[in-house]
Amino acid sequence: NQLRTPIPFLTHLKQCQNPDEFLSVFHDFCDTGYKHDYPSYASLTYKLARARKFDDVEAVLDFLRTHDIRCGEPLFIGLLRHYGKTGAADRALEVFSEMGKSFNCVRTLQSFNTILNVLADNDRVSDAVKLFGDAPKLRFRLNSVSFNIMIKMWLEKGDWENAKKVFDEMLEREVEPTVVTYNSQIGFLCKRGDVDSAKRLFEDMRTKGRRGNEVTYALLMEGLCASGRFDEAKKVMFDMEYHGCKVHLKNYGVLLTDLAKRGLIDEAKSLLVEMKKRRIKPDVVMYNILIGYFCKQGAASDAYKLLVDMQVKGCTPNAATYRMVVDGFCRVEDFIGGLKVLRAMMYSNHFPRIETFCCLCIGLFRGGKIDEACFVLEEMNKRKMSLDWDSWETIVRESCADDEFVIARFDDEAASTGPVGTVPGGAGTTISGGAGTTVAGGAGTTISGGAGTTAAGGAATINPDDHSLTFFMHDILGGSHPSAIAVTGIVANPAVGGQVPFAKPNGAVLPVNNGIPTNNANGGIINNNNIPFLTGLSGYTSNIGQNNNGNNNIIGGMPGFPVLNSAQFPSGTTLQKLMFGTMTVFDDELTEGHELGSGLVGKAQGFYISSSEDGTSQTMAFTVMFASGGYADSLSFFGVLRTAAGESHLAIMGGTGKYVGAKGLATAKVFTGANQHETDGMETLLQITLFLAY
Structure with a gap:
């Protein structure tokens, strides 16, 4: 097969990184006489909608409308989804109505299901019900996707009766339910605690010749574990292969989560061994379950061992893994251990939450690890993160050996020129200090002090005296x-290498009385190559x-x-x-x-x-x-x-x-x-x- 000839406009549009320039690129090509076709309009509309440049999208739609350009349905389906993600359900409904009228595009059931899902996701229940009921008038024959959307909408509202009515209507119209249809209902019943009803629905599903997938079994297992029926949940998992469904990681994850919640770590480790025997490799999610348990129980060292073990076995930690371990060390006040994991985390291009940074920094200051704490502050600064006022105040207080002594000393020296001091103050604080006083305060802080007074914080008023320090x-x-x-x-020339302290001798002879070092290679002359x-x-x-x-x-x-x-x-x-x-x-x-x-x-x-x-x-x-x-x-x-x-x-x-x-x-x-x-x-x-x- 020959490669498709690249479209110049699409190539240029792909290279453009500024959303404000997308529409300008389009017009620039028009001005040169370039004739755009459907791929150009579809790509431009998609990129503008993804960048939330909906005003520019409207300009493109006006162009399509006025020039009666024939477009494919995927252009509008993508646009409807982007409108839905931004909560613009009304505009999405308008565009759907204009398809086939103002726009030269044929609507199908696929675009109908798209707008129906947009209405459901935006909690437009009445509009979704009306559109669903008007489907025959609009010449759309509903399919399983249409019914699944409505069932999902009612279940998310917690309305089991209306969801059941939609399901019954689905059967009456002889629309074949899919595994998604059953999974949504089974999941709802299990979360509600009605596991027995969920099992009956599952048996009904099997009776009608529909096999469950790994998600179906995982939902049932979660319900059983939540109701304290772990052994039954484990039996359901082992019956999966008998019913033609391969056991998946998420099924083991359900059992592992339940064991970790109940503190049965030995059983959880045995489950990992069992997975290994069945040649199922644990993923990062499963390791995170155990690491999360260890950290919550204050066993940060065990969590760290598991972090190392998972990497030895070829499983790469993700950001959540590192964050849990760092937080775990901070929880047990092992801040040096937390810093060690933090360094590994940043080396892997993952970064903790600002709360973790703050906790680690304060803990290091409390432990007298000033250099380590400064390193954390520098890393925060690189990522444009900053401590809040309370954290800064805590750091200043913790770095003082005796708060009362420091405050008393500052008060004694406030009326006269003294050593540089630091006074923490909140918003609206009024502070009077001697020259050289450094004050960190919030907005509205008023400082009266000697010259050289430094204020860090919000809007502040500084009244310096006429002398300076x-x-x-x-x-x-x-x-x-x-x-x-x-x-x-x-130095690039070995002739003067001997001038460098502790350098290895290289034949240079150093001068005694302001002479020039000599060397057999080039005379040892100090020149541009060795200064x-x-x-x-x-x-x-x-x-x-x-x-x-x-x-x-x-x-x-x-x-x-x-x-x-x-x-x-x-x-x-x-x-x-x-x-x-x-x-x-x-x-x-x-x-x-x-x-x-x-x-x-x-x-x-x-x-x-x-x-x-x-x-x-x-x-x-x-x-x-x-x-x-x-x-x-x-x-x-x-x-x-x-x-x-x-x-x-x-x-x-x-x-x-x-x-x-x-x-x-x-x-x-x-x-x-x-x-x-x-x-x-x-x-x-x-x-x-x-x-x-x-």
Whole structure:
């Protein structure tokens, strides 16, 4: 068979991803003289209806009506279903009435059953009954599908009598009932607890030569299990094959669910062994039944073992599996175990509910697992999830060693300039604090404090004083007075490999008195191929040279110690990729304001490493020493600074002086290219806000 010739319009429409452009594409082809046919109209109508662009659908229908274009019934059947899904039953009824009149399309029983089902699903009972009764006038001969729709509608309303009348009418008109007809009634009777009536209907079904399918038996088994007749339900399952119906997974699932509900886990495991003997492989639903039971019973470790076992046996967990296990660990307050499953879950491209994220994060903070909790917060941020106010308040409180002590200390220091503090407040809260106070509050929060007061929350009013105290860190690369120097980095030439700490010896001879390293291969000259790449906290590399004995301190490269730019690398190579692994040691100033020469707060000493291949993450470890205490008071920080994000979180690992025993976290924001008139190097400005308890 030869392949069908592709239709240009359909090819273009398939590639179009913006629903707002579907109709424009149609008109553009019309303007070029392209003649559309039925497949074009059918595809366009389907895509517009699926995208809920019903105004554009009406435009297409007007075009079909005015040009008297002959269309197939499937176009309208699909449209009626989409109208029904959006609750537009009236418009669906209008379109059905116009078929064969305004539109050049022949109606059949298939479109009649479609509109009947739309009315039933939208709880338009009277309209459905009227349409069903008018079928002979409309020249439609009802079939089993028509009766099944009406029976289903009455059963969903809980009206067994009317459903039975429709069934009796079906038999009177000699319309052959299908297995669906019986299944809907058997399921209703079992849910109502009338299992014996369901069994009689099942026997009547068999007497009339209609075999049940696996759904029929599963419905009967559910009814028997619900009434405490498990052994009888099991017998029904084993009789299936005798009556010509193969046992399906859903039948075992009914028994497994009942055993799990009653806590008979050993019997449930025996059932799995029995399935294996019959060469029936359990699916993820069956494993989820057992895992769900273990989690509800507080046996998260058993649930985890089953999670591992199902993967060993070739069954892939789904999102529900992982969520139950993570929630199970959180329920027993094993948050490290929950985090372990969370990592596996995200690796499988599944994600928990925001409630699970919140519970896990709070639990980790309570257990003092700050780094792990920050990891959870970062993952939430990646997925644009956020904690609610109550969760944030809980985290702040739990991260405090003694709430009363912290609150009392804040009250003591509120009237004067003190260390950075944090006060949680709800909507409408009024807070007065000293300079440097950080307040997280809801809408309507009013804060009166010193300059440097930071408010996070809804609409807030801030009244700062006329003096300033802010925590800003100035990191300067290159120039005559650099505060950061790259000590290791990517080197492409083995001649200087010996300059990298702990590197394997490669023949390079290091100079003694400011000489040039020598090497038999190329003389060991430092050149464009081996200089360590410079990258600041901004993750951005500029053409900057490090200080060379006070000479050539210029931005833009310098003789004898060149700095690379993107034009000097092969195609496809980026500076960010080459910066991966660069370590930079810094001794940065901390100031009250953005300006480099503003009031000195202290010093920050440590190092950072470019720890992502795209150059957007820096792993930082440093200590901040405050000048006000003669540099005796200090705080230590560790974490990952993500330059591509608006804000990063760093863990406070402890402190000295009056900050002994301090813990908490800090937020860091990066400002690149700031205040370049104050230094001939490249400066990155880091704003740090503390959430501190000690």
